Amino acid sequence: MSDIKGVGLGLRYRHFKEFITDKPYVPWLEIHSENFFSQDSTSAKYLAQIRQHYPISAHCIGLSLGSAANACPMRAQHLQNIKATIDWLQPSLVSDHLSWSASDQGHYLPDLLQRQILIENPSSYLSYVNSPIPEWEFLSGLVKKTGCALLLDVNNIHVSAHNHGFDALKYLANIPIAAVKEIHLAGYSIDKIEGKDVYIDTHGHRVYDGVWQLYEKAIERFGVVPTLIEWDTDVPELATLLEEKHKAEAIICKVKNMAKLTIPQTKNEPIAS
Amino acid sequence: MTKLAELQSDFLRDCLSPRPHSKNLLLTKDIDTSQIAASGLMGIYQNSAIANIIAVMKLTYPVIETLVGEDFFRASCKKYILSHYPTSANMDDYGGEFAEFLAGFEPAKQLKYLNDVAQLEWLFHLSSRANDASSTDWALLSNVAPDDALQVKLLLAPSVKLISSAFPLDKIWQMNQENSVVNQEIDLSHHHGQTCLVIFRRGLKTEIMTVTVGEFALLSSCSKQQSLTKIIEAATSADNTISIDETIKKFIALTIISGFKTA
Numbered sequence: 362m363s364d365i366k367g368v369g370l371g372l373r374y375r376h377f378k379e380f381i382t383d384k385p386y387v388p389w390l391e392i393h394s395e396n397f398f399s400q401d402s403t404s405a406k407y408l409a410q411i412r413q414h415y416p417i418s419a420h421c422i423g424l425s426l427g428s429a430a431n432a433c434p435m436r437a438q439h440l441q442n443i444k445a446t447i448d449w450l451q452p453s454l455v456s457d458h459l460s461w462s463a464s465d466q467g468h469y470l471p472d473l474l475q476r477q478i479l480i481e482n483p484s485s486y487l488s489y490v491n492s493p494i495p496e497w498e499f500l501s502g503l504v505k506k507t508g509c510a511l512l513l514d515v516n517n518i519h520v521s522a523h524n525h526g527f528d529a530l531k532y533l534a535n536i537p538i539a540a541v542k543e544i545h546l547a548g549y550s551i552d553k554i555e556g557k558d559v560y561i562d563t564h565g566h567r568v569y570d571g572v573w574q575l576y577e578k579a580i581e582r583f584g585v586v587p588t589l590i591e592w593d594t595d596v597p598e599l600a601t602l603l604e605e606k607h608k609a610e611a612i613i614c615k616v617k618n619m620a621k622l623t624i625p626q627t628k629n630e631p632i633a634s
Numbered sequence: 635m636t637k638l639a640e641l642q643s644d645f646l647r648d649c650l651s652p653r654p655h656s657k658n659l660l661l662t663k664d665i666d667t668s669q670i671a672a673s674g675l676m677g678i679y680q681n682s683a684i685a686n687i688i689a690v691m692k693l694t695y696p697v698i699e700t701l702v703g704e705d706f707f708r709a710s711c712k713k714y715i716l717s718h719y720p721t722s723a724n725m726d727d728y729g730g731e732f733a734e735f736l737a738g739f740e741p742a743k744q745l746k747y748l749n750d751v752a753q754l755e756w757l758f759h760l761s762s763r764a765n766d767a768s769s770t771d772w773a774l775l776s777n778v779a780p781d782d783a784l785q786v787k788l789l790l791a792p793s794v795k796l797i798s799s800a801f802p803l804d805k806i807w808q809m810n811q812e813n814s815v816v817n818q819e820i821d822l823s824h825h826h827g828q829t830c831l832v833i834f835r836r837g838l839k840t841e842i843m844t845v846t847v848g849e850f851a852l853l854s855s856c857s858k859q860q861s862l863t864k865i866i867e868a869a870t871s872a873d874n875t876i877s878i879d880e881t882i883k884k885f886i887a888l889t890i891i892s893g894f895k896t897a
Contacts, residue, residue, distance in 0.1 A: 374693070395724050401792075402726075402763040403838050423723020429639035439723050487665045487675040489641070554674045561682060594689055 364416040364632075365389045365453045365543070365587045368609040371420075373596045377407045380415065384628040385599065387606070389416040389453070391589050395423050398442045400449050412450065414629040418543070418589070419452035420512075424470070426457055426480065440473060447474055454543060454587075456512040459483055459500070471508065479510045479542050484517035484549075484562035488525055495527065497535040504540040511536065513586075514545040515579050519572045520560040529575050533582055541583040546576060546609060547591040565594035568605055573612065580616045588613075648676045649683065652716045687715050690725045694759045695732060698752050700810040702745070710739055726763055730756055747801040754803050754831065754842070757795035761833045762840040767791035767892035778896055784863045788856045788882065791892035793835035796853055798828045804844045834890050843888075848873025849881055856891060 369389035456479035522529035548566025644660035662672040699707040733752035830850035851872035855865040885891040
């Protein structure tokens, strides 16, 4: 049973010290696996300290799962690095992004890592003319065929729905309920390109209202799925991330008619080994 | 090549094009351009990729950014990225040729010290990510036969990096740290001699230490895994007043010299 529950935060270098010294209460943290390939590195040593108090989810960013072998071969060394990092860290969840398209590698990766992988839906800005099925159908097929679970990025759905003009609620309604094991929330930017507003998935802002509304619908459909606040560019003070976390918790409480989501702790206690 | 591989290959070529706004993008025939032209769509991907890579470079080269300012830094990074696209998904590996790039970057031509500062920052980055040294039982040195003693090689810890420069890199570095209280003008035209620096990690802290030319020669010789004979020769050639004994003890105490190897 996973110890990843409630609303967690993406762990970024700027906040390492606070998580080591102050230990603000956050039920779990998510790291980018590629930042900790060297277990002797300073950042990995900090993470080892943080890990004693916080359950960790490992989010990979470079497996390039959808790459066709000829265009971008999956590098064996990278896979081995991921495996070594996961073996060392023993995260509760492991995820990566769906790149552009189908891949048989979804079969291979869980065998190598000996665990189920969560695949994240992408944000996108262009669509192919020969794209016969919608993204949700592709994801559902992927789950069925490979046994992977889904990391549903609600912000990505909102961004892509705007950019491509599809119905975000229809997307949610067509995702298999049991497959969703984690949700991501983040902020996006708006660029005007050739007179059209394009939403760009920058992870550099607070979560927008439209994404919060979609998140509420997601919790209604998928239940209280572990949720992550992601912020990767212009990373703000930890207090800002905690505010976003509280907003997500308030939505969960509202949907589930709960008074309070988490045990009222102020600090994280050591995790029993 | 499968259709998927072809699409991805075209996508990469378009995305890496220095001018994605040209009309000759390979993907044009394959994507929906009814709302935005292919050049506009590909520009989104390129800008997004470049912004993400610049964010990585800002972490590796904060002193360079402080020295040249954010706009210049971004512009030089963008130029660098387009000619040095990442080849590894581990972004810790990225940016090692930035110093060399800056040396040949026309707009930075007047700032001759930038190249060395960038080199220092890259070594600092490598040092903070290096493996720990394995522990050494120095008592085993007593097993070395007296006749073989000068053949012993002294090993540097994996985090140890060496750099020397005609510029006062140590002062430039200190003045441009986030919380620096040092505020003085450095007259580069009146700086004489070499600045010799050792970058190394103690516990969780990566440090930069200024050393003498003799100490630098000694450590450089160690880094080449030369014998004690050669180490002594290199150090005394650079500084005939150096105490080899004291210097080696000092670097062992700092865990800069972390082990030895017998012939």
